[in-house]
Amino acid sequence: MEFDKVVKRRVSIKKFSIKKPPIEKVVEAIEMANLAPTPGNIHILRYVIVDEPKKISKIADACQQDFIRKASYVVIICTESKQIEKLFGKRSEKYVKYHVGAAVENFLLKLTELGLASSIVAIFSEETIKNSVVIPDNAEIELILPVGYELIKGKIIPIDKQSLYNRLFFNLYGERFYKPFPKVRRADV
């Protein structure tokens, strides 16, 4: 699928069909997440694919978001960031989040291209999920990504995105108009 189309088609889906997509497609999307830029080329992300209904239900409880219960899979995005903390100190906290964002966007776009749907979930009880999926103490849960087929394909109308008019600047913060650099003539030199 053409890149712009995939980007525009990706929307947060919160209604899933009972039809379960093949796990290979979820792994394919994780492979794309794994290609995202990483600070210092250190691979801190860990991915847990959950498809046991009881565990998915516990995760839905831990997030207090009922729509997760209907997902075929839940992908738990974790980080093991000790190495990054050593290397980048104070900045590492931000770096980890930037990396998670980049990887998750790759993941969501690949899912979209494959005809699957998801939504980012960032509110959860980390302890409850750690206990139900047995995630070690050195790993932090960053995001929860329920995955499945959209209940009725194409029904979701993308949310209107705010125009860039007041947010895109050229050469100066707040300068909304691009003023091309004047051509230097031989006489000016």
Ligand SMILES: Cc1cc2nc3c(=O)[nH]c(=O)nc-3n(C[C@H](O)[C@H](O)[C@H](O)COP(=O)(O)O)c2cc1C
């Ligand atoms: C950091 C972050 C946290 C989010 N947390 C949740 C969440 O806990 N539950 C939820 O339903 N959606 C969550 N979302 C999805 C947003 O609500 C959604 O992306 C936004 O409304 C824009 O819609 P779109 O993704 O369809 O463009 C989150 C998105 C981001 C980027």
